[in-house]
Amino acid sequence: QPVLTQPPSASASLGASVTLTCTLSSGHSTYAIAWHQQQPEKGPRYLMTLSSDGSHSKGDGIPDRFSGSSSGAERHLTISSLQTEDEADYYCQTWDTGIRMIFGGGTTLTVL
Amino acid sequence: QMHLVQSGPEVKKPGASVKVSCKASGYTFTSYDIHWVRQATGQGLEWMGWMNPYTGNTGYAPKFQGRVTMTRITSMNTAYMDLTSLTSDDTAVYYCARVPRGACDSWGQGTLVSVSS
Numbered sequence: 001q002p003v004l005t006q007p008p009s010a011s012a013s014l015g016a017s018v019t020l021t022c023t024l025s026s027g028h029s030t031y032a033i034a035w036h037q038q039q040p041e042k043g044p045r046y047l048m049t050l051s052s053d054g055s056h057s058k059g060d061g062i063p064d065r066f067s068g069s070s071s072g073a074e075r076h077l078t079i080s081s082l083q084t085e086d087e088a089d090y091y092c093q094t095w096d097t098g099i100r101m102i103f104g105g106g107t108t109l110t111v112l
Numbered sequence: 113q114m115h116l117v118q119s120g121p122e123v124k125k126p127g128a129s130v131k132v133s134c135k136a137s138g139y140t141f142t143s144y145d146i147h148w149v150r151q152a153t154g155q156g157l158e159w160m161g162w163m164n165p166y167t168g169n170t171g172y173a174p175k176f177q178g179r180v181t182m183t184r185i186t187s188m189n190t191a192y193m194d195l196t197s198l199t200s201d202d203t204a205v206y207y208c209a210r211v212p213r214g215a216c217d218s219w220g221q222g223t224l225v226s227v228s229s
Contacts (some may be wrong), residue, residue, distance in 0.1 A: 022200065031216075032214065034214075034215035034216065034217075036157075036216065043205075043222045044157065044219050045219065046218060046219065048143050049214075062203045091156065093157075093215065093216065094214070095215070100147075100171055101162070101211075101216075102159070103149075103156060103157040103159065106156045
């Protein structure tokens with residue numbers, strides 16, 4: 001089954017852009033993933049589904065500042081014009097017919 | 113607008129069971145799978161299992177097999193997650209999520225389950 005690897009932390013300045021990365025394990029580079037945001041003391045919020053070709057569909061109300069892209073086994077989430085409310089944990093998630101659902105370990109984004 | 117609304121916090125003693133509910137609104141309940149995910153304090157998201165509300169079919173993560181049961185009452189648009197033989201390691205926030213095609217596209221607000229003697 002696939003494994004999703006995320007760096008534990010990232011940081012960027014207010015108003016800047018940041019790209020978060022989720023890497024699929026060997027042999028699973030064609031898998032689609034989903035990105036979820038979890039602000040402090042809140043539940044997860046669905047951001048988008050991202051395919052291996054870079055096409056993505058966003059959840060209701062997700063701002064245009066959030067976009068996705070893919071390169072090989074890497075799935076990227078780019079947040080532009082960073083705002084203080086973007087400071088959160090970001091999780092990638094995929095699915096498999098056998099195991100059904102897998103999460104990455106999450107990346108904590110700090111807005112400086 | 114669709115919503116998943118979960119039951120309130122629970123405090124249980126070790127060895128007890130807990131049942132968490134997840135009421136769906138704003139869409140056809142039987143059209144999409146419901147998955148359950150938990151999160152211990154300061155930890156990541158852990159998948160527990162899934163249920164098809166139309167058929168009642170279920171699938172559980174190996175870690176929880178034998179201890180978890182996922183059910184539903186379709187007339188009430190409500191899914192349930194029952195976890196038995198609780199230990200302190202089960203202290204966590206439990207979430208239900210709607211899953212149309214693999215991705216969780218909507219989450220409940222979470223239910224804190226605390227296990228303590």
